[in-house]
Amino acid sequence: MQPIRPAERGTALIEHWNGQSWKQVRGPASSVLQGVAADAARFSFLLATPVILAAGVLKIPDLTGSLGAGIGGQVLAGSLCSGIGAYLSVRFLVRYFQTRTLTPFAIYCTLAGLASLAYLTLR
Numbered sequence: 001m002q003p004i005r006p007a008e009r010g011t012a013l014i015e016h017w018n019g020q021s022w023k024q025v026r027g028p029a030s031s032v033l034q035g036v037a038a039d040a041a042r043f044s045f046l047l048a049t050p051v052i053l054a055a056g057v058l059k060i061p062d063l064t065g066s067l068g069a070g071i072g073g074q075v076l077a078g079s080l081c082s083g084i085g086a087y088l089s090v091r092f093l094v095r096y097f098q099t100r101t102l103t104p105f106a107i108y109c110t111l112a113g114l115a116s117l118a119y120l121t122l123r
Contacts, residue, residue, distance in 0.1 A: 045090045052086070 056079070062068065063075055 045094060049090075 063072075068075065
């Protein structure tokens with residue numbers, strides 16, 4: 001095994017073990033990282049689901065009491081719609097993260113943060 005050697009003038013790593021170029025090594029590594037990111041996104045969605053369900057279950061006594069008088073149908077319809085919407089959005093996002101990255105979201109967060117900082121600083 002050859003040690004990793006810095007390129008001339010110290011600009012970048014050109015050679016990796018067994019003479020492979022850095023670009024040849026970077027491709028599979030980024031694929032592994034994307035797979036890990038997709039698994040992490042799926043895990044976080046699955047981890048949040050029981051907590052959200054428990055929060056809904058804790059509100060059932062409020063809805064069956066005086067606070068929920070006359071709105072049972074609306075609550076049931078809203079709960080069904082939100083449950084279906086949550087399932088479809090998690091399903092979409094898990095599939096999205098398997099083939100794409102969070103770069104657009106990172107750009108959005110950066111721009112929104114800079115805009116907020118500018119607004120709060122200048123107001």
